[in-house]
Amino acid sequence: MSPTHIAILGGGLSGLSSAFHLARRFPGVPISLLEKTQRLGGWVHSERTQICDGAGNTASIVLEAGPRTLRPHGKSTLELINLLKLEHLLLTVPHTSLAARNRFLHIPGIHGLTMIPSSLPAILSSPLSRILVPAVISASLRTTPQLQAHEDLSVDQFLTIHFGVDFARTFGSALVHGIYAADSRQLSVRAAFPSLWDAAIDGKGSVVRGFIRKALRTKDAVDDELYQLDDVSSLMRNVSVYSFKEGMETITRAISRNLDSRSHIEIITGDAIRTIERSSTDAMFKLVTDSGRCLKASHVVSALPMSTLAKLAPSTSTPTLSPITKISRRPVSTVTVVNIVFPPTTFPIHPPGFGYLVPRPRDDASKEEIDDHAGVLGVVFDSCALPEQDLYPSPDSPRFTKVTMMLGGPHVFSHTAESVKPDRLLRILTRHLAPSHPLPDPVLIRAHHLTGCIPTPAVGHLQRVQELKAFLQESEMWQGRLEVVGAGVGGVSVPDCIEQGRHVGSSW
Ligand SMILES: Cc1cc2nc3c(=O)[nH]c(=O)nc-3n(C[C@H](O)[C@H](O)[C@H](O)COP(=O)(O)OP(=O)(O)OC[C@H]3O[C@@H](n4cnc5c(N)ncnc54)[C@H](O)[C@@H]3O)c2cc1C
Structure with missing residues (x-):
């Protein structure tokens, strides 16, 4: 069944990206985007x-x-900048x-900041050499047991195996604090740092060998032509990081302006979705909001926090714990x-x-x-x-x-x-x-x-996401017509959220 009316729940970055890309994929199909607060953008706030x-x-x-x-x-963001x-x-x-x-650590108990060395001579002369030198030697020489495709480890376990306990605690935990604000002992290495996992698989148990093999291979000719980048890629040559003159909200404001200019898109702010049900008279979903507004949609995209979705989606469709509830509990x-x-x-x-x-x-x-x-x-x-x-x-x-x-x-x-x-x-x-x-x-x-x-994409996260996707496809209630996107399922970074919106509805 192709969409006749799409409802997008949540007007954070993932919901906005979904609306933008769905409007291009299904021109003319009515889309309603529903956001609880008066402001669009979610956590993006400048x-x-x-x-x-x-x-x-x-x-x-x-x-x-x-x-x-x-x-x-993150090519999805560059594409959006271009479009x-x-x-x-x-x-x-x-x-x-x-x-x-120049990036630093403050190691609790040690006065001031310690610079993270970024070259071999800097490593050798750094007070962190005591941790880094043994870590590099250990990772280069050690071959750990081959990882299995279905396995998962915490970031802390993975780094401890490959680089040692001190490295895992000092660098691993700090990195995870900076990106996920989480405990590296809970975070899934496969979900959070897939390139590390892939390097260990590729290097037959050695991360260093895996990265060397990757560097020696000719660059995969995958990416660029899949995205409409035009000249934006060239602006990113030799760039470490970027933002915008008016801050990160430039992206979400620009998407919402673009959506406003399209007559088939309705944006409702200041009203929260309260329930979703399958209509008894037709194949549509009935969505009711806090203010009593009632929307009908053939297809739904949830870009809500998983705990919110778990509360409003009916849980009767499976006798065991619903995969939506399972993910919402991490x-x-x-x-x-x-x-x-x-x-x-x-x-x-x-x-x-x-x-x-x-x-x-x-x-x-x-x-x-x-x-x-x-x-x-x-x-x-x-x-x-x-x-x-x-x-x-x-x-x-x-x-x-x-x-x-x-x-x-x-x-x-x-x-x-x-x-x-x-x-x-x-x-x-x-x-x-x-x-x-x-x-x-x-x-x-x-x-x-x-x-x-x-x-936090905790250990086993990818497995739970797979179960969720299968459930949404196969359950009688959803039949592939609810897609779940956002930081809760597909990666927390801005490019991850935009990328998810880019793919939503591709099987409808
Ligand atoms: C402090 C901080 C710093 C970050 N720094 C970076 C960074 O430097 N680089 C980077 O790449 N990423 C960063 N991130 C991550 C990234 O910003 C987020 O993961 C991303 O913005 C999440 O977007 P989302 O749309 O999935 O979720 P959200 O922003 O949570 O959007 C969900 C939306 O749903 C709405 N909603 C909730 N309940 C309802 C309801 N019942 N009905 C309707 N709407 C509802 C909410 O109001 C919200 O607008 C950072 C995140 C934070 C919090």
Whole structure:
């Protein structure tokens, strides 16, 4: 049955990308997109704001509550940039810049920041060589038992097997804090870092051999022609990360403007979907919202958080635990994002670089190490990576320093007004950054408490997603006419969410 009316539930990035691509795939077919809040974009949230300090310095700055930078290899995002004509709004960070080259760790209990070395000489002279050198030797020499296609491991288990315990805790946990705000002991390596898994398979148990083999192979001629990229790829040459002059919400605002201009698309905001049922009189689904609105749709796309979908989809269709419920029960991370802006100073607030991550403390960490850690996942040095986002009255106006702290995730951290008070945040940053002078009082602190914002693809996630897909195809209720997309099923990154929207409805 081909679609006669499509309902898209959830107006975050995945729902918007689905609407955009479905409108192209099924021109003229009515599409209704339903979003609970008044604003489209979900966790993608950028805001421009005016700041000034006591000395009369002013600036207009962009604050991000959600995603802030993207890597250029996500072709689905580049395609969207091309199709929505956003090239002139791009800001790129070249590989050669300090913001791309300098990344740090704050190791709980060790004063200040430790730079992550990015070359062999730097590894040998780094205080981290004690962990990195044995890890590289072990991974190069060791051949671990061949992994089975159906197996899965946590990121921590995988890295411990290949690179050793210290590497897994120091680098693995920090990386996972930075991307998933999750515990690397819960996260599935196959779902979160498929290239690592593939390298171990390809290298017959050796990740290093797998990566070498991949590098020696001629580049697969897959990608580029599958996407409408035009010149956008060339803009990404030598780019480490990128964003937009007005921040990441540029993408979701542009999609919603594009949807607004199409007469067959209806966007409903400020109304939440409450129930979905199969109509008893025809083959349509009946969707009822909180306000009592009733929609009929032949096909439905859920871009909702999985826990929301599990509550509104009928669970009677299977005697065992529904695959929707199963997926909805895995962990999700709650993160407190704090934007902090310091007034212009005569000394640097932090070293030049992208920012720092904080690894998991050791199992036998002292109280001092735990206090030092303070529930921080990482801090991004925003004004170093993307200075062009912030506008000043003149080229020589003194510059403010903008950083973003991420707290919570797997750490015990209770978000209260106390926990994000300036003196507490300054104490933490002073310990972590070890600045040459006392840090000045910030001119702005904006804290966002993001409940359940990043789902953790826990060990076994891919298997559960397969079960879900089979269930949606085969169950009498859905018969392949509900597709589930979003960070909860198909990858949490911005390009992953856009990619899912790109494929939705391809079997209808
Ligand atoms: C703090 C943070 C930083 C991040 N940083 C990066 C980054 O730097 N790079 C990167 O690639 N990715 C990053 N991500 C990940 C990425 O931003 C998200 O995974 C992605 O935005 C999720 O989009 P989504 O549409 O799947 O989900 P959501 O944004 O959660 O959208 C779901 C939508 O459904 C709506 N909804 C809920 N219930 C109902 C209902 N009953 N009826 C109707 N609507 C409903 C919600 O209001 C929401 O708008 C970050 C995420 C966070 C939280």
